[in-house]
Amino acid sequence: MVKKKVSPIKSYKLKNGDLRYEFPAYLGVDPLTGKQKRTLKRGFKTRKEAELALARIKLDVANGTYQQERAETYQEIYDLWVKQYEKTVEESTFVKTTGLFKNHILPAMGAYKIEKIHVDVCQKHVDEWAAKLKKFRMVKAYAAKVLDFAIKRGYIQTNPFAHVDLPATASKKALVNDDDEAENFYTREQLIKFLSCLEQESNYKAYALFRLLAFSGMRKGEALALTWNDLNFTTNELRINKALSRGKDNQLYVKSTKTGVARTIKMDDKTMAVLKEWKKKQKQDYLVLGFNTLQPKQLVFSNEHNEYMQPTKTRKWILHVQDKYKLSTITTHGLRHTHCSLLFEAGASLKEVQDRLGHSDVQTTMNIYAHVTKKAKEEAILKFANYIEM
Template sequence: MAKKKASSIKDYTLKNGEKRYKFQVYLGVDPLTGNQMRTTKRGFKTRNEAKLALARIRLDVANGTYHQERAETYQELYDLWIVQYEKTVEESTFVKTRGYFKNHILPSMGSYKIDKIKIDICQKHFDEWASKLSKARTIKSYAALVLDFGIKRGYLQTNPFTHVETRIKTKKLIEAEDKDENFYNREQLIDFLKCCQLSLHYKSFALLRLLAFTGMRKSEALALTWNDFNIKENELSISKAIGRGERGRLYLKPTKTGSPRTIKVDEDTIAILKEWKRIQKQEYLVLGHNTMKPNQLIFSNSKNELIQLGQVEKWMYSVIKKHSLKKITPHGLRHTHCSLLFEAGASIKEVQDRLGHTDVKTTMDIYTHVSKKAQEGVIQKFVSFLE
């Protein structure tokens, strides 16, 4: 019995549960490049509708009258845009952006005809994203980029996302407001670091201490080499960070702002790093690694390679759970450092330079999250002045 030929038409399900059909068809060889050409058409409501469209294209190809059509759907326009977008951003940014489209934007809008996308449609999907996601505005911005690209290519005249109302207080945002602030006060930080020293390997403790006392991003700290550490001047040079690329691959890239900076480090943290360097030399020699090279990572895994970014959370949360401490994230240690700098009397400019903020607004946003003790100090100064 002859084997039944697999159908070119496949079904798929939209985010709202509706079924659609798509197909991929061979178009021949591109005379300009010599490469095989294929196109994918999707969005058909019935299998028969897809069969009819497929038959028409195959007939046109056979007669030599088929010409590749302009992008008709949001998905097809995205497919054109993403190729250009990849050339303009870091690999880690590209991977993150593609995830936004795969998980949120394309399931909602991929099958829409470009010329049928109106403001009400865009508002509807933004409201859906906002009801579930804390980054709804970010999702909306990326969705709008594809239509901006369509305007440049002449597919549409205006971008309906421009007029979407984003000032919506959603349940998700209300819940976020009820959560604890993502930083420690002075006493909480001291307690946290004591618990880290008691419960963690010295490498993990040294890393968390460094994050808390420098305000570095975890991606920057994990990219540091001993060559970045100036012991004589008590300084660290921060010029790179870890990025996550395709299939989770870790690689080194410039810092988030693209600007290197050099910061001072306190004597106690310097002593802790020196002690870790001594321990590292002994432990990694047993593992077969020479850690005395200038480009040796200060913090590396057992294979002497870059540490996964998620490992920092695991170390932190293990201590927090064991000692029943307030839960904050590794980025919360950066906010902690910033807040305590303000509490200690540092100026906005000093904090901005130390944390590597290119925009003073970022520093000011964190300034609004200073600890309650600092806020109480402000009102006490006011009362003392009146008295």
């Protein structure tokens, strides 16, 4: 009796219930490794279609004419690029980048044949991103990276994104937004009022955290990753060598600082006294919750489970105080801008401010300096007008 041959073609269902067919296929021997090459072909709408495709592959392999399919679409090139990209960046950066692709770039360009993408197509999408996204330049830059990767792999010769014009209206809009961002800080008087109001509240942890941010210029993630052994109460020094960030699956984890460089900064007596007082309160408060906070790697600011605080918590705290006492609204990050601005007003040099805040690019420091200079000029003309009294 002749044994019936089992077909390698199998059926499977899509999420919407539609039926599709797939099959494994032998592709011959890889001349580079000497090992057998196999692949899985799927997505066929009928069994007949799958049978024909399998027969073609078998014939091409037997004749030595089979060529492995190359990536054809932007999505397929992206899938190759993103595997390499993940090895070169921090987990938090990878998560943010893949989010940009998922939400903006792939829905727009994913289905395009890679060799058919031209400058007009790229211009169209840049215009669309510019109309709705504040950081459209970043989106455009990442979209272009995939095509740069395609050039390296020999799929295309030039990158059409290199010839795109940035929309003039979007540029103006960006300038307005930059000005808005520049206002995200307190003056000396506003900061004193803010901290005074905060001190009256029952949340001493929030007061200690915001006081630290305002008087150190630390990034919020750096403050939330601090452990008590990073503080030296004898020398009034603070060691900043890590930061809390959000990685895959929305999980919090500790990474290096934004620039990857650790720094040690001097602190004032009052802020260190506030932190010392918080250390005592933390010990008492957390003992009630069943935690010993005298461990060497105890977090300075932790949640009720003595684990990493959710970074979003500070927004609730700062808005509560601003609303309650009718204060000007700034973000938690605005306290970093505040520190930078007041350092310049106090006479600190560009290099001193750059080192203290951990800016890798002096241009970032200079942008804030330019705003402080503008404020000083405005104050100068007011003093002049008051002096003349006309």
